[in-house]
Amino acid sequence: MKNKKYIRYSFYSLIIIAFLYLLALRSGLFNGSENRPSSPAGRAAQVLPVRAWIVTPMPLTDKIVVAGVVLADEQVDISAEASGRITGIDFNEGDKVKKGDLLVTVNNADLLAQMDRNRYQLSLAEQREQRQRSLLEKQGISQQTYDQVLTELNTLKAERGVLQAQFDKTLIRAPFDGILGLRQLSEGAYVTPGMNIVRLARLQPIKIEFSIPERYAGYLSKGSQIVFSVENSPESYTAEVYAVEAVVDQATRSLAVRAVHRNEALKILPGSFARVEISLVSINDALQIPAEALIPEMGGSKVFVYKDGKALPRAVIPGLRTNSHVQINEGLQSGDTVIISGILQMRPGMAVTPTEIVQP
Numbered sequence: 001m002k003n004k005k006y007i008r009y010s011f012y013s014l015i016i017i018a019f020l021y022l023l024a025l026r027s028g029l030f031n032g033s034e035n036r037p038s039s040p041a042g043r044a045a046q047v048l049p050v051r052a053w054i055v056t057p058m059p060l061t062d063k064i065v066v067a068g069v070v071l072a073d074e075q076v077d078i079s080a081e082a083s084g085r086i087t088g089i090d091f092n093e094g095d096k097v098k099k100g101d102l103l104v105t106v107n108n109a110d111l112l113a114q115m116d117r118n119r120y121q122l123s124l125a126e127q128r129e130q131r132q133r134s135l136l137e138k139q140g141i142s143q144q145t146y147d148q149v150l151t152e153l154n155t156l157k158a159e160r161g162v163l164q165a166q167f168d169k170t171l172i173r174a175p176f177d178g179i180l181g182l183r184q185l186s187e188g189a190y191v192t193p194g195m196n197i198v199r200l201a202r203l204q205p206i207k208i209e210f211s212i213p214e215r216y217a218g219y220l221s222k223g224s225q226i227v228f229s230v231e232n233s234p235e236s237y238t239a240e241v242y243a244v245e246a247v248v249d250q251a252t253r254s255l256a257v258r259a260v261h262r263n264e265a266l267k268i269l270p271g272s273f274a275r276v277e278i279s280l281v282s283i284n285d286a287l288q289i290p291a292e293a294l295i296p297e298m299g300g301s302k303v304f305v306y307k308d309g310k311a312l313p314r315a316v317i318p319g320l321r322t323n324s325h326v327q328i329n330e331g332l333q334s335g336d337t338v339i340i341s342g343i344l345q346m347r348p349g350m351a352v353t354p355t356e357i358v359q360p
Contacts (some may be wrong), residue, residue, distance in 0.1 A: 010202035013269070015087065019278040025200075028050065028306055033331060036335045037042075038236060039173055042293050045069065046048065046351060047309075047351045047352065047353050048311075048342055048345060048346075048350060048351065048352045048353070049342075049352070049354075049355040050306070050311075050339045050340075050341050050342045050352045050353070050354055050355065051288065051341040051352055051354070051355065051356045051358055052306055052337045052338065052339055052340060052354040052355075052356070052357055052358065053289055053290055053293060053337070053338045053340050053357075053358050054336075054338075054340075054357060055287055055288075055289065055328075055332050055333065055334055055335060055336045055337075055338060056287075056334060057284075057285035057286065057287060057334055058285070058286060058287060058288055059281075059282070059283065059284050059285075059286070060283045060286035060320060060322070060325075060327055061138060061281070061282045061322075062279070062280045062281040062282075062320045062322075063213070063224050063277050063278055063280060064216060064277075064278050064279075065275060065276065065277050065281045066210050066211065066276050066281060067210065067273065067274070067275065067276070068074065068175060068208050068209055068210030068211075068213055068273075068275075068276045069208075069209050069210070069271070069272070069273065070206055070207070070208060070230065070268055070269065070270050070271060070272040070273075070274050071206065071207040071208070071209055071258075071270055072178075072201040072202055072206060072207070073202040073203070073204065073205050073206060073207060074201070074202040075132065075151065075178050075199070075200070075201040075202070075270065076177065076199070076201075076231075077196045077197075077199050077200075078103060078104070078105060078172060078174075078196070078197045078198045078199070078200055079193070079195055079196050079197060080104075080172065080191040080192065080193055080194070080195055080197065081169040081172075081193055082106055082166070082169040082170050083106075083157045083190075083191065084106040084107040084108070084130040084170065084190070084194065085106070085107045085185070085188060085189070085190050085191075085194065086105070086106060086107075086185060086186070086187050086188060086189050086190075086191060087105050087106065087107050087108075088104065088105035088187065089103075089104055089105075089183070089186075089187050090102045090103055090104070090105070091103050091180055091182050091183075091198070092179060092180075093182050093198075094180060094181075094255060095179070095180050095183065095209060096177075096178070096179050096180075097174045097177065097178065097180060097200070098174065098177050099174055099175065099176050099177050099180075099241055100173050100174060101173060101174045101181075102171060102172075102173055103172050103173060103174055103198070104169060104172040104197055105168075105171055105172070106170040106171075106172070106191060106301075107170070107333035108167055110160060111163060111166055111167045112167070114163050114238070115160070115163045115164070115167065116161050118156060118159055118163055118171055119160075120123055121156050122153070122160060124157050125149070125152050126153060127154040128149050128152075128153075129149050129150055129153045132145065132146045132149045132150075133146060133233075134154070151279055159255065164339065171200060172197065174301070175200070176200070176202055177202060178201050178202040179198035179200070179201055179202075179203060180198050180199070180200055181198055181200070181201070181287075181348070182198070182199070183197070183198050184196050184197055184198060184305060185197050199265070201270055202270075203261050203263060203266055203268075203270065204262065204264065205260050205261055205262045205263050205265065205292055206260070206261050206263045206268055206270060207240050207258050207259070207260055207261075208228055208258065208259045208260075208261060208274050208276065209256065209257070209258050210256075210259075210274065210276045211249070211252065211254040211255060211256050211257065211278070212254060212278065213253065213255075214248045214253050214254060214255055216278070216280065217244075217248070217255050219278065219280050220244060220257055220278065221241065221244065222243065222244065223240060224240070224241040224275065225238055225239070225241075225263040225279075226238070226239050226240075226241065226276055226278055226279075227239075227276075227277040227279075228259075228260050228261075228274045228275060228276045228277065229274070229275050230268055230272045230274055230275075231267065231272060231273055232267075232268075232272060233267055233329065235267075237261055237268070238261070239259035239260060239261040239262055240259055240261075241257055241258070241259045242258060242259065242260050243258045244256075244257050244258075245257070247342050252279070254258075281320065283320075286319070286320070286327045287327065287328045287332055287333075287334065288325040288326065288327050289325065289326055289332070289338050289340070290324065290325060290326075290340050290358070291311070291321070291324055291325060291326050291330060291345070292340055292341075293326075293338050293339065293343070294318060294326050300315055300317075301316055301317070301318055302314060302315050302316060303313070303316055303332070303338050303339070304338070304339040304343070304346050305332075305336055305337060305338055305339070306337040306338075306352060306354055307337070309351055309352070309353070310350065310351055310352065311339055311346050311347070311348070311349070311350045311351075312348065312349070312350050312354045313348050314331055314332065314336075315331055316328050316330065316331030316332055317329045317330040317331055337354065339352065339354075340356055340358065
Protein backbone atom coordinates (compact mmCIF):
# COMPACT_ATOMS: atom_id res chain seq x y z
CA MET A 1 0.00 0.00 0.00
CA LYS A 2 2.82 2.40 0.82
CA ASN A 3 4.42 1.72 -2.59
CA LYS A 4 1.15 2.52 -4.39
CA LYS A 5 0.74 5.81 -2.51
CA TYR A 6 4.34 6.74 -3.28
CA ILE A 7 3.85 5.99 -6.98
CA ARG A 8 0.60 8.04 -7.01
CA TYR A 9 2.25 11.07 -5.37
CA SER A 10 5.22 10.86 -7.73
CA PHE A 11 2.91 10.77 -10.74
CA TYR A 12 1.03 13.88 -9.61
CA SER A 13 4.29 15.70 -8.91
CA LEU A 14 5.57 15.00 -12.41
CA ILE A 15 2.36 16.33 -13.92
CA ILE A 16 2.66 19.62 -11.91
CA ILE A 17 6.32 20.04 -12.88
CA ALA A 18 5.51 19.47 -16.55
CA PHE A 19 2.68 22.05 -16.37
CA LEU A 20 4.96 24.69 -14.79
CA TYR A 21 7.64 24.00 -17.42
CA LEU A 22 5.16 24.60 -20.25
CA LEU A 23 4.09 27.91 -18.66
CA ALA A 24 7.73 29.00 -18.39
CA LEU A 25 8.33 28.18 -22.06
CA ARG A 26 5.30 30.19 -23.18
CA SER A 27 6.36 33.23 -21.09
CA GLY A 28 9.86 33.19 -22.63
CA LEU A 29 11.62 32.56 -19.35
CA PHE A 30 14.13 30.27 -20.97
CA ASN A 31 14.52 31.96 -24.35
CA GLY A 32 17.12 34.50 -23.14
CA SER A 33 14.91 37.52 -23.68
CA GLU A 34 16.37 39.25 -20.61
CA ASN A 35 19.74 39.46 -22.34
CA ARG A 36 18.36 40.93 -25.54
CA PRO A 37 18.45 44.70 -26.07
CA SER A 38 15.04 46.31 -25.66
CA SER A 39 13.23 47.51 -28.73
CA PRO A 40 12.68 51.22 -29.44
CA ALA A 41 9.03 50.78 -28.54
CA GLY A 42 10.02 49.34 -25.16
CA ARG A 43 12.35 52.22 -24.43
CA ALA A 44 9.63 54.73 -25.32
CA ALA A 45 7.23 53.06 -22.91
CA GLN A 46 9.71 53.61 -20.06
CA VAL A 47 9.97 57.41 -20.60
CA LEU A 48 7.82 59.23 -18.03
CA PRO A 49 5.88 62.29 -19.28
CA VAL A 50 6.12 65.18 -16.80
CA ARG A 51 5.24 68.83 -16.36
CA ALA A 52 8.11 71.22 -15.87
CA TRP A 53 8.87 74.73 -14.64
CA ILE A 54 11.57 77.05 -15.95
CA VAL A 55 13.27 78.80 -13.03
CA THR A 56 13.02 82.55 -13.62
CA PRO A 57 13.65 85.49 -11.23
CA MET A 58 10.29 86.95 -10.16
CA PRO A 59 9.04 89.41 -7.55
CA LEU A 60 8.20 87.80 -4.21
CA THR A 61 6.33 89.32 -1.28
CA ASP A 62 6.12 87.71 2.13
CA LYS A 63 2.91 88.78 3.84
CA ILE A 64 0.56 87.96 6.70
CA VAL A 65 -3.23 88.20 6.68
CA VAL A 66 -5.18 89.37 9.73
CA ALA A 67 -8.77 90.30 10.48
CA GLY A 68 -9.79 93.90 11.02
CA VAL A 69 -12.81 96.17 11.24
CA VAL A 70 -13.79 99.32 9.39
CA LEU A 71 -14.39 102.41 11.54
CA ALA A 72 -15.85 105.76 10.67
CA ASP A 73 -13.44 108.68 10.79
CA GLU A 74 -15.72 110.18 13.43
CA GLN A 75 -18.90 108.70 14.87
CA VAL A 76 -21.22 109.79 17.67
CA ASP A 77 -24.71 109.07 18.96
CA ILE A 78 -26.45 112.44 19.14
CA SER A 79 -28.19 112.74 22.51
CA ALA A 80 -29.86 115.41 24.60
CA GLU A 81 -28.09 117.43 27.29
CA ALA A 82 -31.26 118.86 28.85
CA SER A 83 -34.56 117.33 29.82
CA GLY A 84 -37.69 118.41 27.99
CA ARG A 85 -40.09 117.81 25.17
CA ILE A 86 -38.81 117.81 21.59
CA THR A 87 -40.42 120.78 19.83
CA GLY A 88 -38.55 120.58 16.53
CA ILE A 89 -36.67 118.06 14.37
CA ASP A 90 -34.74 119.80 11.61
CA PHE A 91 -33.24 116.86 9.67
CA ASN A 92 -34.20 113.87 7.56
CA GLU A 93 -32.77 110.41 8.01
CA GLY A 94 -29.71 109.88 5.83
CA ASP A 95 -29.06 113.63 5.38
CA LYS A 96 -25.58 115.02 4.93
CA VAL A 97 -25.05 117.78 7.49
CA LYS A 98 -22.40 120.37 8.23
CA LYS A 99 -20.81 121.15 11.55
CA GLY A 100 -23.12 123.44 13.55
CA ASP A 101 -26.33 122.58 11.67
CA LEU A 102 -29.38 122.52 13.96
CA LEU A 103 -30.76 119.01 14.34
CA VAL A 104 -33.21 119.01 17.28
CA THR A 105 -34.84 121.65 19.47
CA VAL A 106 -35.92 120.87 23.04
CA ASN A 107 -38.64 123.02 24.68
CA ASN A 108 -36.93 126.22 25.88
CA ALA A 109 -39.82 128.65 26.36
CA ASP A 110 -39.04 129.17 30.05
CA LEU A 111 -35.41 129.95 29.28
CA LEU A 112 -36.40 132.51 26.64
CA ALA A 113 -38.56 134.27 29.22
CA GLN A 114 -35.73 134.31 31.77
CA MET A 115 -33.33 135.65 29.17
CA ASP A 116 -35.74 138.49 28.31
CA ARG A 117 -36.05 139.41 32.00
CA ASN A 118 -32.28 139.34 32.38
CA ARG A 119 -31.86 141.54 29.33
CA TYR A 120 -34.17 144.22 30.78
CA GLN A 121 -32.52 144.06 34.19
CA LEU A 122 -29.08 144.25 32.62
CA SER A 123 -30.03 147.32 30.59
CA LEU A 124 -31.27 149.09 33.70
CA ALA A 125 -28.17 148.11 35.68
CA GLU A 126 -25.87 149.44 32.97
CA GLN A 127 -27.63 152.80 33.03
CA ARG A 128 -27.44 152.93 36.82
CA GLU A 129 -23.73 152.09 36.74
CA GLN A 130 -23.06 154.90 34.25
CA ARG A 131 -24.83 157.47 36.45
CA GLN A 132 -23.10 156.30 39.61
CA ARG A 133 -19.72 156.39 37.91
CA SER A 134 -20.35 159.98 36.84
CA LEU A 135 -21.27 160.95 40.40
CA LEU A 136 -18.21 159.15 41.74
CA GLU A 137 -15.98 161.17 39.42
CA LYS A 138 -17.55 164.35 40.87
CA GLN A 139 -17.22 162.89 44.39
CA GLY A 140 -21.01 163.00 44.71
CA ILE A 141 -21.16 159.43 46.12
CA SER A 142 -18.81 157.17 48.02
CA GLN A 143 -16.72 154.43 46.46
CA GLN A 144 -18.72 151.81 48.40
CA THR A 145 -21.99 152.92 46.89
CA TYR A 146 -20.53 152.70 43.37
CA ASP A 147 -19.06 149.24 44.08
CA GLN A 148 -22.48 147.93 45.07
CA VAL A 149 -23.99 149.10 41.77
CA LEU A 150 -21.08 147.64 39.80
CA THR A 151 -21.48 144.28 41.58
CA GLU A 152 -25.17 144.16 40.66
CA LEU A 153 -24.24 144.79 37.01
CA ASN A 154 -21.60 142.06 36.95
CA THR A 155 -23.97 139.60 38.64
CA LEU A 156 -26.57 140.15 35.91
CA LYS A 157 -23.90 139.61 33.23
CA ALA A 158 -22.91 136.32 34.85
CA GLU A 159 -26.56 135.30 35.02
CA ARG A 160 -26.88 136.07 31.32
CA GLY A 161 -24.00 133.65 30.62
CA VAL A 162 -25.65 130.89 32.64
CA LEU A 163 -28.97 131.35 30.86
CA GLN A 164 -27.25 131.32 27.46
CA ALA A 165 -25.46 128.06 28.31
CA GLN A 166 -28.74 126.45 29.39
CA PHE A 167 -30.43 127.72 26.25
CA ASP A 168 -27.66 126.27 24.02
CA LYS A 169 -28.27 122.84 25.56
CA THR A 170 -31.81 122.88 24.18
CA LEU A 171 -30.49 123.37 20.63
CA ILE A 172 -28.82 120.11 19.52
CA ARG A 173 -26.39 120.76 16.66
CA ALA A 174 -24.11 118.59 14.52
CA PRO A 175 -20.64 118.42 16.10
CA PHE A 176 -18.93 117.73 12.73
CA ASP A 177 -19.66 117.15 9.04
CA GLY A 178 -21.16 113.74 8.34
CA ILE A 179 -24.14 111.59 7.40
CA LEU A 180 -27.07 111.00 9.73
CA GLY A 181 -28.49 107.56 10.37
CA LEU A 182 -31.93 106.49 11.52
CA ARG A 183 -33.94 108.68 13.87
CA GLN A 184 -34.83 107.08 17.22
CA LEU A 185 -37.34 109.65 18.54
CA SER A 186 -40.19 111.71 17.16
CA GLU A 187 -41.27 115.29 17.73
CA GLY A 188 -43.19 115.57 21.00
CA ALA A 189 -41.18 112.89 22.76
CA TYR A 190 -39.77 113.69 26.17
CA VAL A 191 -35.99 113.36 26.35
CA THR A 192 -33.58 113.18 29.24
CA PRO A 193 -29.80 113.71 29.23
CA GLY A 194 -28.01 110.86 27.44
CA MET A 195 -31.05 109.60 25.52
CA ASN A 196 -30.01 108.64 21.96
CA ILE A 197 -31.71 110.57 19.15
CA VAL A 198 -29.73 109.78 15.96
CA ARG A 199 -26.28 108.58 14.92
CA LEU A 200 -23.87 110.81 13.01
CA ALA A 201 -20.84 109.42 11.15
CA ARG A 202 -18.16 110.88 8.92
CA LEU A 203 -17.32 108.40 6.14
CA GLN A 204 -14.53 110.30 4.40
CA PRO A 205 -11.98 109.09 5.28
CA ILE A 206 -12.48 105.77 7.07
CA LYS A 207 -10.22 103.93 9.49
CA ILE A 208 -9.11 100.28 9.45
CA GLU A 209 -8.38 98.85 12.89
CA PHE A 210 -6.58 95.51 13.26
CA SER A 211 -4.08 93.73 15.48
CA ILE A 212 -0.82 91.98 14.60
CA PRO A 213 1.19 89.45 16.65
CA GLU A 214 3.89 91.15 18.66
CA ARG A 215 6.69 89.43 16.70
CA TYR A 216 5.68 91.50 13.66
CA ALA A 217 5.67 94.80 15.53
CA GLY A 218 8.85 95.95 13.81
CA TYR A 219 7.35 95.66 10.33
CA LEU A 220 4.71 98.39 10.76
CA SER A 221 5.13 102.05 11.62
CA LYS A 222 3.49 105.35 10.82
CA GLY A 223 3.31 105.71 7.04
CA SER A 224 3.39 101.96 6.22
CA GLN A 225 1.04 100.76 3.48
CA ILE A 226 -1.44 97.91 3.86
CA VAL A 227 -3.93 96.26 1.48
CA PHE A 228 -7.43 95.34 2.63
CA SER A 229 -10.73 94.07 1.26
CA VAL A 230 -14.30 93.97 2.58
CA GLU A 231 -17.15 91.52 2.12
CA ASN A 232 -19.45 93.90 0.24
CA SER A 233 -16.91 94.72 -2.50
CA PRO A 234 -14.73 92.52 -4.75
CA GLU A 235 -12.04 95.19 -4.95
CA SER A 236 -8.88 95.57 -2.91
CA TYR A 237 -7.97 98.90 -1.35
CA THR A 238 -4.85 100.48 0.10
CA ALA A 239 -4.58 102.30 3.40
CA GLU A 240 -1.82 104.10 5.25
CA VAL A 241 -0.95 103.38 8.86
CA TYR A 242 -1.30 106.55 10.95
CA ALA A 243 -1.07 105.19 14.49
CA VAL A 244 0.30 102.13 16.32
CA GLU A 245 -0.59 101.29 19.90
CA ALA A 246 2.29 102.02 22.26
CA VAL A 247 1.77 98.93 24.45
CA VAL A 248 1.36 95.24 23.55
CA ASP A 249 -1.87 93.68 24.81
CA GLN A 250 -0.77 91.22 27.50
CA ALA A 251 -3.85 89.02 27.09
CA THR A 252 -3.52 88.45 23.33
CA ARG A 253 0.17 89.32 22.87
CA SER A 254 -0.80 91.51 19.94
CA LEU A 255 -0.41 95.14 18.94
CA ALA A 256 -3.34 97.29 17.79
CA VAL A 257 -2.87 99.32 14.60
CA ARG A 258 -5.01 101.84 12.74
CA ALA A 259 -4.76 102.86 9.10
CA VAL A 260 -6.70 105.44 7.08
CA HIS A 261 -8.33 105.13 3.64
CA ARG A 262 -9.80 108.10 1.73
CA ASN A 263 -13.03 106.27 0.73
CA GLU A 264 -13.77 108.84 -1.96
CA ALA A 265 -16.53 106.76 -3.57
CA LEU A 266 -18.18 105.96 -0.20
CA LYS A 267 -18.18 102.25 -1.11
CA ILE A 268 -16.88 101.06 2.26
CA LEU A 269 -19.21 101.20 5.26
CA PRO A 270 -18.12 101.44 8.90
CA GLY A 271 -18.60 98.24 10.85
CA SER A 272 -17.63 96.01 7.91
CA PHE A 273 -15.24 93.09 8.36
CA ALA A 274 -11.86 93.79 6.77
CA ARG A 275 -9.29 91.25 5.51
CA VAL A 276 -5.95 92.98 5.95
CA GLU A 277 -2.77 91.95 4.10
CA ILE A 278 0.55 93.19 5.47
CA SER A 279 3.72 92.90 3.40
CA LEU A 280 6.72 91.88 5.49
CA VAL A 281 9.48 91.38 2.90
CA SER A 282 9.57 92.25 -0.80
CA ILE A 283 12.19 90.77 -3.20
CA ASN A 284 12.27 91.83 -6.84
CA ASP A 285 14.27 88.90 -8.31
CA ALA A 286 13.64 85.81 -6.20
CA LEU A 287 14.10 82.33 -7.73
CA GLN A 288 10.86 80.46 -7.10
CA ILE A 289 9.41 77.04 -7.84
CA PRO A 290 5.91 75.60 -7.32
CA ALA A 291 5.49 74.19 -3.82
CA GLU A 292 4.66 70.69 -5.15
CA ALA A 293 8.15 70.41 -6.73
CA LEU A 294 9.97 70.59 -3.38
CA ILE A 295 10.73 67.23 -1.74
CA PRO A 296 11.53 67.38 1.98
CA GLU A 297 14.18 64.95 3.19
CA MET A 298 15.90 64.15 6.43
CA GLY A 299 18.16 67.12 7.05
CA GLY A 300 17.30 69.03 3.88
CA SER A 301 15.24 69.36 0.71
CA LYS A 302 15.67 68.47 -2.94
CA VAL A 303 14.08 68.83 -6.37
CA PHE A 304 14.35 66.90 -9.61
CA VAL A 305 15.90 68.81 -12.50
CA TYR A 306 15.38 67.83 -16.14
CA LYS A 307 18.68 67.53 -18.05
CA ASP A 308 19.61 65.55 -21.17
CA GLY A 309 16.35 63.60 -21.05
CA LYS A 310 16.78 62.46 -17.46
CA ALA A 311 15.56 63.46 -14.00
CA LEU A 312 18.49 64.36 -11.77
CA PRO A 313 18.12 65.13 -8.04
CA ARG A 314 19.41 68.49 -6.82
CA ALA A 315 19.77 69.51 -3.16
CA VAL A 316 18.30 72.97 -2.49
CA ILE A 317 17.90 75.40 0.39
CA PRO A 318 14.36 76.89 0.48
CA GLY A 319 13.53 80.39 1.71
CA LEU A 320 10.26 82.26 1.88
CA ARG A 321 7.02 80.43 1.19
CA THR A 322 3.70 81.61 -0.22
CA ASN A 323 0.45 79.72 -0.74
CA SER A 324 1.69 78.29 -4.05
CA HIS A 325 5.45 78.89 -4.39
CA VAL A 326 8.73 78.47 -2.53
CA GLN A 327 11.79 80.65 -2.82
CA ILE A 328 15.06 78.78 -3.47
CA ASN A 329 18.09 80.43 -1.88
CA GLU A 330 20.69 77.87 -3.02
CA GLY A 331 20.83 74.92 -5.40
CA LEU A 332 19.15 76.32 -8.53
CA GLN A 333 20.03 78.88 -11.18
CA SER A 334 17.94 80.92 -13.54
CA GLY A 335 17.04 78.78 -16.56
CA ASP A 336 17.05 75.41 -14.77
CA THR A 337 14.11 73.14 -15.62
CA VAL A 338 12.45 71.74 -12.51
CA ILE A 339 10.06 68.78 -12.69
CA ILE A 340 6.76 69.46 -10.91
CA SER A 341 4.70 66.31 -11.64
CA GLY A 342 5.21 62.58 -11.18
CA ILE A 343 7.37 63.22 -8.12
CA LEU A 344 6.24 60.04 -6.35
CA GLN A 345 7.34 57.89 -9.32
CA MET A 346 10.61 59.73 -9.86
CA ARG A 347 13.95 57.97 -9.46
CA PRO A 348 17.43 59.43 -10.00
CA GLY A 349 18.42 59.08 -13.64
CA MET A 350 14.92 58.12 -14.84
CA ALA A 351 14.17 58.98 -18.44
CA VAL A 352 11.55 61.72 -18.64
CA THR A 353 10.12 64.04 -21.24
CA PRO A 354 8.44 67.40 -20.50
CA THR A 355 4.99 67.46 -22.06
CA GLU A 356 4.04 70.84 -20.63
CA ILE A 357 6.12 73.84 -19.57
CA VAL A 358 4.23 75.72 -16.85
CA GLN A 359 4.61 79.47 -17.22
CA PRO A 360 5.48 81.53 -14.11
